[in-house]
Amino acid sequence: MTSTARPVSGRQLRIAVVGGSITGPVTALLLLHAGFDEVTVFEAAPESAPRGGGLIGLEHCALDVLDRLGIAQHEFVAHDSEAVVQMTIRDRHPAEVIRRTYPGRNTTWSLLHHALARRLPAGVLHTGMRVTALTGQAGQPVLRFSDRHTELADLVVFADGRSSTGRRLLDPDRTLRYAGYVAHRGIAEVTPPSGLRDFLRLQPCPGVQFNLAPVPDGCDWTFYLGCTSAEYAQRFGADPTRRVFALPRHVSTAARTHVDTHADLLLPAEHAAIVHATTTRMAVPVLDITPPERMVWPVGTGHAVLLGDALAPVRPHTARGANNGIEQAAGLVAALTQHRKYRADLTAALHGWQRRHLPAAVAAVHRGPEIGHRLGLGIR
Numbered sequence: 001m002t003s004t005a006r007p008v009s010g011r012q013l014r015i016a017v018v019g020g021s022i023t024g025p026v027t028a029l030l031l032l033h034a035g036f037d038e039v040t041v042f043e044a045a046p047e048s049a050p051r052g053g054g055l056i057g058l059e060h061c062a063l064d065v066l067d068r069l070g071i072a073q074h075e076f077v078a079h080d081s082e083a084v085v086q087m088t089i090r091d092r093h094p095a096e097v098i099r100r101t102y103p104g105r106n107t108t109w110s111l112l113h114h115a116l117a118r119r120l121p122a123g124v125l126h127t128g129m130r131v132t133a134l135t136g137q138a139g140q141p142v143l144r145f146s147d148r149h150t151e152l153a154d155l156v157v158f159a160d161g162r163s164s165t166g167r168r169l170l171d172p173d174r175t176l177r178y179a180g181y182v183a184h185r186g187i188a189e190v191t192p193p194s195g196l197r198d199f200l201r202l203q204p205c206p207g208v209q210f211n212l213a214p215v216p217d218g219c220d221w222t223f224y225l226g227c228t229s230a231e232y233a234q235r236f237g238a239d240p241t242r243r244v245f246a247l248p249r250h251v252s253t254a255a256r257t258h259v260d261t262h263a264d265l266l267l268p269a270e271h272a273a274i275v276h277a278t279t280t281r282m283a284v285p286v287l288d289i290t291p292p293e294r295m296v297w298p299v300g301t302g303h304a305v306l307l308g309d310a311l312a313p314v315r316p317h318t319a320r321g322a323n324n325g326i327e328q329a330a331g332l333v334a335a336l337t338q339h340r341k342y343r344a345d346l347t348a349a350l351h352g353w354q355r356r357h358l359p360a361a362v363a364a365v366h367r368g369p370e371i372g373h374r375l376g377l378g379i380r
Ligand SMILES: Cc1cc2nc3c(=O)[nH]c(=O)nc-3n(C[C@H](O)[C@H](O)[C@H](O)COP(=O)(O)OP(=O)(O)OC[C@H]3O[C@@H](n4cnc5c(N)ncnc54)[C@H](O)[C@@H]3O)c2cc1C
Pocket: 018, 019, 020, 021, 022, 023, 024, 042, 043, 044, 045, 054, 055, 056, 057, 058, 129, 130, 131, 132, 159, 160, 161, 162, 163, 164, 165, 183, 185, 222, 284, 307, 308, 309, 310, 316, 318, 319, 320, 321, 322, 323, 324, 325
Protein backbone atom coordinates (compact mmCIF):
# COMPACT_ATOMS: atom_id res chain seq x y z
CA MET A 1 0.00 0.00 0.00
CA THR A 2 1.43 3.45 -0.84
CA SER A 3 1.65 6.32 1.63
CA THR A 4 1.04 9.02 -0.97
CA ALA A 5 -2.74 9.10 -0.74
CA ARG A 6 -3.11 12.89 -0.65
CA PRO A 7 -6.13 14.27 -2.50
CA VAL A 8 -6.47 17.81 -3.85
CA SER A 9 -7.54 19.22 -0.50
CA GLY A 10 -4.53 17.66 1.21
CA ARG A 11 -6.93 15.43 3.17
CA GLN A 12 -7.72 11.77 2.48
CA LEU A 13 -11.08 11.05 0.86
CA ARG A 14 -13.25 9.36 3.46
CA ILE A 15 -14.99 6.49 1.68
CA ALA A 16 -17.88 4.51 3.15
CA VAL A 17 -18.75 1.26 1.37
CA VAL A 18 -22.22 -0.12 2.16
CA GLY A 19 -22.45 -3.91 1.73
CA GLY A 20 -19.92 -6.59 2.65
CA SER A 21 -20.76 -9.42 0.24
CA ILE A 22 -18.79 -9.43 -3.06
CA THR A 23 -18.86 -5.99 -4.71
CA GLY A 24 -18.31 -4.11 -1.42
CA PRO A 25 -15.19 -6.02 -0.25
CA VAL A 26 -13.71 -5.95 -3.79
CA THR A 27 -14.15 -2.15 -3.84
CA ALA A 28 -12.64 -1.75 -0.38
CA LEU A 29 -9.61 -3.96 -1.14
CA LEU A 30 -8.95 -2.14 -4.43
CA LEU A 31 -9.16 1.22 -2.64
CA LEU A 32 -6.75 0.08 0.07
CA HIS A 33 -4.33 -1.26 -2.55
CA ALA A 34 -4.50 2.07 -4.37
CA GLY A 35 -3.47 3.92 -1.22
CA PHE A 36 -6.81 5.14 0.14
CA ASP A 37 -6.57 4.68 3.89
CA GLU A 38 -9.92 5.98 5.13
CA VAL A 39 -12.10 3.16 3.87
CA THR A 40 -14.85 1.55 5.93
CA VAL A 41 -17.26 -1.22 4.96
CA PHE A 42 -20.65 -1.34 6.66
CA GLU A 43 -22.50 -4.66 6.46
CA ALA A 44 -26.05 -5.12 7.78
CA ALA A 45 -25.71 -8.82 8.63
CA PRO A 46 -24.25 -9.53 12.04
CA GLU A 47 -20.96 -11.44 12.07
CA SER A 48 -22.68 -14.49 13.55
CA ALA A 49 -25.33 -14.67 10.79
CA PRO A 50 -25.07 -17.88 8.76
CA ARG A 51 -24.35 -16.85 5.17
CA GLY A 52 -23.64 -18.75 2.00
CA GLY A 53 -24.38 -18.81 -1.68
CA GLY A 54 -24.07 -20.85 -4.79
CA LEU A 55 -22.13 -21.06 -7.99
CA ILE A 56 -20.94 -17.86 -9.71
CA GLY A 57 -19.21 -17.76 -13.11
CA LEU A 58 -16.54 -15.06 -13.35
CA GLU A 59 -15.21 -13.87 -16.69
CA HIS A 60 -11.58 -13.01 -17.37
CA CYS A 61 -11.85 -9.27 -16.60
CA ALA A 62 -13.25 -9.98 -13.13
CA LEU A 63 -10.73 -12.78 -12.57
CA ASP A 64 -7.95 -10.37 -13.48
CA VAL A 65 -9.16 -7.84 -10.90
CA LEU A 66 -8.93 -10.56 -8.22
CA ASP A 67 -5.50 -11.53 -9.52
CA ARG A 68 -4.33 -7.95 -9.14
CA LEU A 69 -5.50 -8.06 -5.53
CA GLY A 70 -3.08 -10.96 -5.03
CA ILE A 71 -5.83 -13.55 -4.56
CA ALA A 72 -4.54 -16.80 -6.05
CA GLN A 73 -7.19 -18.35 -8.30
CA HIS A 74 -6.97 -21.80 -6.69
CA GLU A 75 -8.21 -20.19 -3.46
CA PHE A 76 -11.67 -19.53 -4.92
CA VAL A 77 -11.82 -21.81 -8.00
CA ALA A 78 -12.12 -25.39 -6.81
CA HIS A 79 -12.79 -26.97 -10.23
CA ASP A 80 -11.01 -25.37 -13.14
CA SER A 81 -13.18 -26.62 -16.01
CA GLU A 82 -14.03 -24.05 -18.69
CA ALA A 83 -16.67 -26.26 -20.29
CA VAL A 84 -20.42 -25.66 -20.35
CA VAL A 85 -22.27 -28.81 -21.41
CA GLN A 86 -25.81 -28.15 -22.57
CA MET A 87 -28.19 -31.10 -22.87
CA THR A 88 -31.66 -31.21 -24.31
CA ILE A 89 -33.63 -33.78 -22.31
CA ARG A 90 -36.43 -35.88 -23.80
CA ASP A 91 -38.41 -38.34 -21.68
CA ARG A 92 -35.89 -37.83 -18.91
CA HIS A 93 -32.93 -38.85 -21.11
CA PRO A 94 -30.23 -36.71 -22.78
CA ALA A 95 -31.12 -36.20 -26.44
CA GLU A 96 -28.74 -33.59 -27.82
CA VAL A 97 -25.47 -32.38 -26.29
CA ILE A 98 -23.68 -29.13 -27.11
CA ARG A 99 -20.31 -28.32 -25.56
CA ARG A 100 -19.14 -24.71 -25.21
CA THR A 101 -16.14 -23.05 -23.63
CA TYR A 102 -16.84 -20.40 -21.00
CA PRO A 103 -14.45 -17.43 -21.06
CA GLY A 104 -13.88 -17.61 -17.33
CA ARG A 105 -14.06 -19.94 -14.31
CA ASN A 106 -16.65 -20.93 -11.74
CA THR A 107 -16.39 -20.03 -8.10
CA THR A 108 -18.97 -20.04 -5.32
CA TRP A 109 -20.23 -17.11 -3.30
CA SER A 110 -18.86 -18.74 -0.13
CA LEU A 111 -15.33 -19.31 -1.47
CA LEU A 112 -15.11 -15.86 -3.00
CA HIS A 113 -16.59 -14.03 -0.03
CA HIS A 114 -14.20 -15.80 2.35
CA ALA A 115 -11.16 -15.00 0.15
CA LEU A 116 -12.15 -11.33 0.13
CA ALA A 117 -13.30 -10.87 3.71
CA ARG A 118 -10.20 -12.45 5.23
CA ARG A 119 -8.01 -9.89 3.42
CA LEU A 120 -9.81 -6.86 4.83
CA PRO A 121 -7.53 -5.37 7.49
CA ALA A 122 -8.86 -5.30 11.06
CA GLY A 123 -11.18 -2.36 11.66
CA VAL A 124 -12.30 -1.93 8.04
CA LEU A 125 -15.40 -4.18 8.11
CA HIS A 126 -18.17 -3.25 10.53
CA THR A 127 -20.86 -5.94 10.70
CA GLY A 128 -24.37 -5.57 12.09
CA MET A 129 -24.52 -2.00 10.71
CA ARG A 130 -27.66 -1.44 8.61
CA VAL A 131 -27.75 1.85 6.72
CA THR A 132 -31.20 3.44 6.76
CA ALA A 133 -30.67 6.98 5.44
CA LEU A 134 -28.27 9.34 3.70
CA THR A 135 -28.41 13.12 4.11
CA GLY A 136 -26.21 16.05 3.16
CA GLN A 137 -28.06 19.03 1.78
CA ALA A 138 -25.21 21.48 2.35
CA GLY A 139 -22.41 19.64 4.06
CA GLN A 140 -20.78 16.23 3.72
CA PRO A 141 -22.79 13.05 3.14
CA VAL A 142 -23.97 11.59 6.43
CA LEU A 143 -24.98 7.94 6.70
CA ARG A 144 -27.53 7.00 9.31
CA PHE A 145 -27.81 3.47 10.72
CA SER A 146 -30.70 1.52 12.24
CA ASP A 147 -29.20 1.99 15.72
CA ARG A 148 -29.20 5.82 15.11
CA HIS A 149 -25.44 5.86 14.80
CA THR A 150 -24.17 8.29 12.09
CA GLU A 151 -21.00 8.38 9.95
CA LEU A 152 -19.54 11.16 7.80
CA ALA A 153 -18.06 10.40 4.39
CA ASP A 154 -16.89 12.21 1.25
CA LEU A 155 -17.99 9.35 -0.98
CA VAL A 156 -20.61 6.70 -0.23
CA VAL A 157 -20.38 3.53 -2.34
CA PHE A 158 -23.61 1.57 -2.19
CA ALA A 159 -22.92 -2.11 -2.90
CA ASP A 160 -25.91 -3.27 -0.89
CA GLY A 161 -27.46 -5.70 -3.32
CA ARG A 162 -30.82 -6.40 -4.94
CA SER A 163 -32.99 -4.62 -2.37
CA SER A 164 -30.51 -1.76 -2.01
CA THR A 165 -31.28 1.01 0.46
CA GLY A 166 -28.97 3.22 -1.61
CA ARG A 167 -31.09 2.68 -4.74
CA ARG A 168 -34.28 3.39 -2.76
CA LEU A 169 -32.79 6.67 -1.50
CA LEU A 170 -31.04 7.87 -4.67
CA ASP A 171 -33.15 6.40 -7.49
CA PRO A 172 -36.52 5.65 -5.87
CA ASP A 173 -38.53 5.14 -9.07
CA ARG A 174 -36.55 2.04 -10.03
CA THR A 175 -38.38 -0.66 -8.11
CA LEU A 176 -38.08 -4.44 -8.51
CA ARG A 177 -40.62 -6.43 -10.58
CA TYR A 178 -41.12 -10.17 -10.26
CA ALA A 179 -40.40 -12.00 -13.54
CA GLY A 180 -42.67 -14.99 -12.81
CA TYR A 181 -40.17 -17.75 -12.02
CA VAL A 182 -37.85 -18.91 -9.29
CA ALA A 183 -34.27 -20.18 -9.16
CA HIS A 184 -34.52 -23.02 -6.62
CA ARG A 185 -31.05 -23.76 -5.31
CA GLY A 186 -29.26 -26.37 -3.32
CA ILE A 187 -25.90 -27.89 -2.56
CA ALA A 188 -26.22 -31.66 -2.36
CA GLU A 189 -23.60 -33.27 -0.18
CA VAL A 190 -23.23 -36.18 -2.57
CA THR A 191 -20.46 -37.42 -4.82
CA PRO A 192 -20.97 -35.75 -8.21
CA PRO A 193 -22.48 -38.12 -10.81
CA SER A 194 -19.99 -39.94 -13.00
CA GLY A 195 -17.53 -37.60 -14.63
CA LEU A 196 -19.17 -34.33 -13.52
CA ARG A 197 -16.31 -31.86 -13.86
CA ASP A 198 -18.10 -29.26 -15.96
CA PHE A 199 -21.02 -26.90 -15.71
CA LEU A 200 -24.02 -28.91 -16.90
CA ARG A 201 -27.18 -27.27 -18.23
CA LEU A 202 -30.24 -29.47 -18.76
CA GLN A 203 -33.22 -28.27 -20.79
CA PRO A 204 -36.13 -30.69 -20.44
CA CYS A 205 -38.80 -28.44 -22.01
CA PRO A 206 -39.66 -24.75 -22.49
CA GLY A 207 -40.12 -23.00 -19.15
CA VAL A 208 -37.71 -25.23 -17.21
CA GLN A 209 -33.94 -25.27 -16.80
CA PHE A 210 -31.67 -27.24 -14.47
CA ASN A 211 -27.99 -26.38 -13.91
CA LEU A 212 -25.51 -28.55 -12.07
CA ALA A 213 -21.82 -28.13 -11.24
CA PRO A 214 -19.30 -29.66 -8.84
CA VAL A 215 -18.40 -27.57 -5.77
CA PRO A 216 -16.09 -28.41 -2.84
CA ASP A 217 -18.90 -29.88 -0.71
CA GLY A 218 -20.72 -31.82 -3.44
CA CYS A 219 -22.99 -30.63 -6.26
CA ASP A 220 -24.47 -27.17 -6.68
CA TRP A 221 -27.78 -27.11 -8.56
CA THR A 222 -30.23 -24.47 -9.71
CA PHE A 223 -33.68 -25.46 -10.92
CA TYR A 224 -35.66 -22.74 -12.69
CA LEU A 225 -39.42 -23.25 -12.47
CA GLY A 226 -42.40 -20.96 -13.12
CA CYS A 227 -44.36 -19.73 -10.11
CA THR A 228 -46.96 -17.01 -9.59
CA SER A 229 -46.40 -14.29 -7.02
CA ALA A 230 -49.12 -15.79 -4.80
CA GLU A 231 -47.55 -19.27 -5.01
CA TYR A 232 -44.16 -17.79 -4.10
CA ALA A 233 -45.68 -16.13 -1.03
CA GLN A 234 -47.30 -19.44 -0.01
CA ARG A 235 -44.10 -21.43 -0.49
CA PHE A 236 -41.59 -18.94 0.94
CA GLY A 237 -43.61 -16.80 3.33
CA ALA A 238 -43.56 -13.38 1.62
CA ASP A 239 -43.92 -11.67 -1.76
CA PRO A 240 -41.02 -12.15 -4.22
CA THR A 241 -40.11 -8.46 -4.26
CA ARG A 242 -39.95 -8.45 -0.47
CA ARG A 243 -38.26 -11.82 0.15
CA VAL A 244 -35.58 -11.46 -2.53
CA PHE A 245 -33.60 -14.39 -1.09
CA ALA A 246 -35.47 -17.31 0.50
CA LEU A 247 -33.04 -18.74 3.06
CA PRO A 248 -33.23 -22.39 4.18
CA ARG A 249 -35.54 -21.44 7.05
CA HIS A 250 -38.03 -19.86 4.60
CA VAL A 251 -38.29 -22.97 2.40
CA SER A 252 -41.58 -24.67 3.31
CA THR A 253 -42.42 -28.35 2.93
CA ALA A 254 -44.72 -27.33 0.04
CA ALA A 255 -41.74 -25.71 -1.73
CA ARG A 256 -39.63 -28.85 -1.29
CA THR A 257 -42.42 -31.06 -2.60
CA HIS A 258 -42.96 -28.78 -5.60
CA VAL A 259 -39.27 -29.01 -6.54
CA ASP A 260 -38.97 -32.77 -5.88
CA THR A 261 -42.09 -33.50 -7.95
CA HIS A 262 -40.78 -31.51 -10.92
CA ALA A 263 -37.39 -33.21 -10.63
CA ASP A 264 -39.12 -36.63 -10.84
CA LEU A 265 -41.23 -35.55 -13.80
CA LEU A 266 -38.58 -33.80 -15.87
CA LEU A 267 -34.99 -34.73 -14.98
CA PRO A 268 -32.96 -37.87 -15.62
CA ALA A 269 -33.13 -40.18 -12.60
CA GLU A 270 -29.56 -39.47 -11.41
CA HIS A 271 -30.20 -35.72 -11.40
CA ALA A 272 -33.58 -36.06 -9.71
CA ALA A 273 -31.83 -38.15 -7.04
CA ILE A 274 -29.40 -35.26 -6.38
CA VAL A 275 -32.32 -32.89 -5.82
CA HIS A 276 -34.00 -35.34 -3.43
CA ALA A 277 -30.76 -35.82 -1.49
CA THR A 278 -30.37 -32.09 -0.83
CA THR A 279 -31.29 -31.21 2.72
CA THR A 280 -30.46 -27.51 2.78
CA ARG A 281 -32.26 -25.54 0.10
CA MET A 282 -32.72 -21.93 -0.88
CA ALA A 283 -34.60 -20.02 -3.54
CA VAL A 284 -34.15 -16.78 -5.42
CA PRO A 285 -37.11 -15.16 -7.20
CA VAL A 286 -36.06 -13.82 -10.60
CA LEU A 287 -36.58 -10.06 -10.65
CA ASP A 288 -36.40 -7.31 -13.24
CA ILE A 289 -35.79 -3.60 -12.94
CA THR A 290 -35.89 -0.55 -15.20
CA PRO A 291 -32.35 -0.03 -16.56
CA PRO A 292 -30.32 2.60 -14.70
CA GLU A 293 -29.72 6.02 -16.23
CA ARG A 294 -27.00 7.06 -13.83
CA MET A 295 -24.56 5.69 -11.25
CA VAL A 296 -23.41 8.91 -9.53
CA TRP A 297 -25.30 11.44 -7.37
CA PRO A 298 -24.11 14.62 -5.65
CA VAL A 299 -24.83 14.54 -1.90
CA GLY A 300 -24.05 17.81 -0.15
CA THR A 301 -20.42 18.55 -0.97
CA GLY A 302 -19.72 14.86 -1.60
CA HIS A 303 -21.03 12.04 -3.78
CA ALA A 304 -22.81 8.71 -3.63
CA VAL A 305 -22.59 5.94 -6.21
CA LEU A 306 -24.47 2.69 -6.85
CA LEU A 307 -22.72 -0.42 -8.11
CA GLY A 308 -23.16 -4.18 -8.39
CA ASP A 309 -26.65 -5.53 -7.74
CA ALA A 310 -27.47 -2.25 -5.96
CA LEU A 311 -27.22 -0.49 -9.32
CA ALA A 312 -28.79 -3.16 -11.50
CA PRO A 313 -29.76 -6.62 -10.31
CA VAL A 314 -29.79 -8.77 -13.45
CA ARG A 315 -31.31 -12.17 -14.15
CA PRO A 316 -29.01 -15.05 -13.15
CA HIS A 317 -28.92 -16.47 -16.74
CA THR A 318 -26.91 -13.45 -17.84
CA ALA A 319 -24.15 -14.57 -15.43
CA ARG A 320 -23.23 -10.89 -15.21
CA GLY A 321 -24.23 -9.72 -11.70
CA ALA A 322 -20.98 -10.36 -9.86
CA ASN A 323 -18.94 -9.65 -13.01
CA ASN A 324 -20.56 -6.23 -13.37
CA GLY A 325 -19.98 -5.40 -9.72
CA ILE A 326 -16.29 -6.34 -9.82
CA GLU A 327 -15.62 -4.54 -13.13
CA GLN A 328 -17.46 -1.42 -11.92
CA ALA A 329 -15.46 -1.47 -8.67
CA ALA A 330 -12.16 -1.62 -10.59
CA GLY A 331 -13.26 1.26 -12.86
CA LEU A 332 -14.36 3.34 -9.89
CA VAL A 333 -11.03 2.91 -8.11
CA ALA A 334 -9.16 3.80 -11.34
CA ALA A 335 -11.15 7.06 -11.57
CA LEU A 336 -10.62 7.88 -7.88
CA THR A 337 -6.90 7.19 -8.25
CA GLN A 338 -6.65 9.76 -11.05
CA HIS A 339 -8.21 12.26 -8.66
CA ARG A 340 -5.89 11.35 -5.80
CA LYS A 341 -2.61 11.11 -7.69
CA TYR A 342 -3.02 13.62 -10.50
CA ARG A 343 -5.64 16.03 -9.16
CA ALA A 344 -8.24 15.03 -11.74
CA ASP A 345 -11.55 16.76 -11.05
CA LEU A 346 -13.49 14.34 -8.83
CA THR A 347 -16.95 14.98 -10.28
CA ALA A 348 -15.66 14.64 -13.84
CA ALA A 349 -13.76 11.46 -12.90
CA LEU A 350 -16.93 9.93 -11.45
CA HIS A 351 -18.97 10.89 -14.51
CA GLY A 352 -16.28 9.44 -16.77
CA TRP A 353 -16.55 6.18 -14.82
CA GLN A 354 -20.32 6.26 -15.21
CA ARG A 355 -20.06 6.85 -18.97
CA ARG A 356 -17.75 3.85 -19.28
CA HIS A 357 -19.71 1.35 -17.15
CA LEU A 358 -23.40 2.29 -17.50
CA PRO A 359 -23.86 0.75 -20.99
CA ALA A 360 -22.72 -2.70 -19.81
CA ALA A 361 -25.13 -2.60 -16.86
CA VAL A 362 -28.02 -1.51 -19.11
CA ALA A 363 -27.19 -4.24 -21.66
CA ALA A 364 -27.23 -6.92 -18.94
CA VAL A 365 -30.62 -5.70 -17.66
CA HIS A 366 -32.06 -6.02 -21.19
CA ARG A 367 -30.41 -9.36 -21.83
CA GLY A 368 -32.10 -11.12 -18.88
CA PRO A 369 -35.68 -11.03 -20.25
CA GLU A 370 -34.38 -11.91 -23.74
CA ILE A 371 -32.77 -15.10 -22.43
CA GLY A 372 -35.82 -15.84 -20.26
CA HIS A 373 -38.08 -15.44 -23.30
CA ARG A 374 -35.91 -17.81 -25.35
CA LEU A 375 -36.14 -20.42 -22.59
CA GLY A 376 -39.88 -19.91 -22.15
CA LEU A 377 -39.32 -18.65 -18.60
CA GLY A 378 -41.18 -15.73 -17.12
CA ILE A 379 -44.19 -13.52 -17.70
CA ARG A 380 -44.67 -12.53 -21.32
C1 LIG B 1 -28.89 -18.49 -9.20
C2 LIG B 1 -27.90 -17.39 -9.36
C3 LIG B 1 -26.79 -17.58 -10.19
C4 LIG B 1 -25.88 -16.54 -10.42
N1 LIG B 1 -24.83 -16.74 -11.25
C5 LIG B 1 -23.97 -15.72 -11.51
C6 LIG B 1 -22.87 -15.89 -12.39
O1 LIG B 1 -22.66 -16.99 -12.94
N2 LIG B 1 -22.05 -14.83 -12.63
C7 LIG B 1 -22.26 -13.61 -12.05
O2 LIG B 1 -21.49 -12.68 -12.31
N3 LIG B 1 -23.29 -13.42 -11.19
C8 LIG B 1 -24.14 -14.44 -10.91
N4 LIG B 1 -25.17 -14.25 -10.04
C9 LIG B 1 -25.37 -12.92 -9.44
C10 LIG B 1 -24.46 -12.68 -8.26
O3 LIG B 1 -24.66 -13.67 -7.27
C11 LIG B 1 -24.78 -11.31 -7.68
O4 LIG B 1 -24.78 -10.38 -8.73
C12 LIG B 1 -23.75 -10.88 -6.66
O5 LIG B 1 -23.75 -11.74 -5.55
C13 LIG B 1 -24.06 -9.46 -6.21
O6 LIG B 1 -23.08 -9.07 -5.30
P1 LIG B 1 -23.23 -7.69 -4.53
O7 LIG B 1 -22.09 -7.67 -3.57
O8 LIG B 1 -23.37 -6.56 -5.50
O9 LIG B 1 -24.63 -7.78 -3.78
P2 LIG B 1 -25.10 -8.83 -2.66
O10 LIG B 1 -24.37 -10.12 -2.79
O11 LIG B 1 -26.59 -8.87 -2.70
O12 LIG B 1 -24.63 -8.16 -1.30
C14 LIG B 1 -25.21 -7.03 -0.75
C15 LIG B 1 -24.72 -6.92 0.69
O13 LIG B 1 -25.20 -5.71 1.26
C16 LIG B 1 -25.73 -5.96 2.55
N5 LIG B 1 -26.75 -4.94 2.81
C17 LIG B 1 -27.99 -4.89 2.26
N6 LIG B 1 -28.64 -3.80 2.71
C18 LIG B 1 -27.78 -3.16 3.56
C19 LIG B 1 -27.89 -1.96 4.33
N7 LIG B 1 -28.99 -1.21 4.31
N8 LIG B 1 -26.82 -1.60 5.10
C20 LIG B 1 -25.67 -2.35 5.12
N9 LIG B 1 -25.54 -3.51 4.39
C21 LIG B 1 -26.57 -3.89 3.62
C22 LIG B 1 -26.28 -7.38 2.45
O14 LIG B 1 -26.42 -7.98 3.73
C23 LIG B 1 -25.23 -8.05 1.57
O15 LIG B 1 -24.19 -8.58 2.32
C24 LIG B 1 -26.08 -15.28 -9.79
C25 LIG B 1 -27.17 -15.09 -8.92
C26 LIG B 1 -28.06 -16.13 -8.71
C27 LIG B 1 -29.23 -15.90 -7.81
